[in-house]
Amino acid sequence: MDRTERFYKIELLLRNRGQVSFEVLREELDVSPATLKRDLQYLRDRMDAPIVYDRGDNAYRFAQGGGGRNGAAHQLPGLWFSEAEIHALLTMHQLMAGLDDDGVLARHLSPMMDKLQAMLGADAGEARELMRRVKVVGTARRRAPSRYFELLGSALMRRQRVWLRYFKRSDRSESVREVSPQRLLHYRNTWYLDAWCHASDGLRRFALDAIREARPLDSRARPVALKDLESRLDAGYGIYGGGAKIRWATLIFQPDAAQWVAHEEWHPQQKSRWLPDGRYELQVPYSDPTEIAMDILRHGDNVRVVGDAALVRTIAERMARAAAQYV
Template sequence: MDRTERFYKIEMLIRTRGSVSFATLMDELGVSRATLKRDLEYLRARLDAPIVYDRFDNGYKLQADPRDQRQVKHELPGVWFSEREIHALLTMHQLIQGLDEGGVLARHLQPLLDKLHGMLGTSEHEAKELMKRVRIASPARRPVAPRHFELIGSALTRRQRVQMSYWVRSRQQETQRTVSPQRLVHYRNTWYLDAWCHSSDALRRFALDAIREASLLEQPRAKDVPVKTIEAELDAGYGVFSGAKVQWATLQFSPEAAQWVAHEQWHPQQQATLQPDGGLTLRVPYADATELVMDVLRHGEQVKVLAPQALVQRVSRQLRDAADRYA
């Protein structure tokens, strides 16, 4: 533990426990008596930390703000995280571990995690217990090969092209692609790559779990596409499916379903209107109806498609086909 970490841990221990004895500080920091004396003196004299010794409690405390005895206002220079922020970061680290097959991201973030544990003043056992308090459930997650995730991430930051073998599920066919990575997207427990496909000379979205093999190309450099162009072409429709022509779907939800749907975001540009009976009318843009139909069907009898007619017919046909399987 370096000196900066010790400074932060000293203040955090005192702040969280109220009063800490000299012996406890020595034990928690694993330093000699002389080193701890120097650290305390430096904190008080050079960093203006309001650390005082309380003879009654036989421990070190933080002196309250004279203007408000309930608060202790002090922040070490060069340290940006409060205790609540550190806990939020630990929660985010747990989220990454839940999403990151093979631990690629978590492995790179481990040094930061170790520093955060040190700043909190937690032991290894306490840190593990803390992490158990966050559970991330990822149903229907499609794992990505760690080597592919790391390679794509490297290509994205270093602006390199990627040669890859990609499995097209709709055609049940393996294709060869040369792409310029533009953006990584995590959507519904699945990772996607938005890239310029040099084979089709257009922007395309690829599921990372469908990559069979991939390699970096040193030359030429990746083609750069403005973010606004990517958003306009790939984010305008519904979900992960893109298309040239955007249409608007009108959905009518029952009062029972409206209690949940009213608080959901189906699309950033959605238009929701509450009805007098408690129902909800929702309008969302879409270019390809595939994912929209799936979301409509999961609400069963609690939703009705009002427009456009082609979407009405598609949902109606799929409901009939599903009912026929139980006939």
């Protein structure tokens, strides 16, 4: 490890253990006695670290109060994490790994994770054990080619336009688009790109796994305010949230299903209430019935749509066609 990493590790060891012997410090840092002496001297003289040697305990510790020359609690400049924060970051990394099919994010974050583990010293094994005890299971996952994720992420940060060859599943056709990336979205185990499409002159959402080819362009991306992006693409239900006309679906869940649904968020602006007989009423906005119909159908006879004639008809027709397959 480099000298900066050693400085942070020395501070972390002293803060977490209270006092540490010279030999333990040297073993933890894997350096020569001369190097460790120089590091301790540099921390005292240049970084104002209140490190003292306790002859009685034959160990190094922070002076009483842990203050520097100005009396304030000492802390190295730059990014600082406590042991608890490091554990939290390592756990978060494991959660992100569950969303990272092709290892794109993990590959770029790995050096930082190694440094965080190194800062934990003797507790690095505990950190690795903790990471193995966090598991993310995704179903019906659609894998997106990693080269497009990286390319689109880079274009988004650089504010570059991108040329796409895109496959449209609804009619099994391909089209060529020039887009200005605005946001990457991870939704239900799948990555999407929200972008301004210059061919259709509007905001569109593209599934990354449906992108057949992509390349960055030299031209500058068209800027779109985040509030405009959210109002246009997030107002309705799920991934089909876009649409000018927003309608509200009213769903009545039977008491058994209500115990689970009452703890779910179907939409950030949903409205809900318990009915006197133990049923649960949920109201959610939508513009396109495709996804909300799928979520309603998975509850079978435990839910009933009321008030919205068009949605009622859609659900009834879908259930009738499904039942007809088992006759």
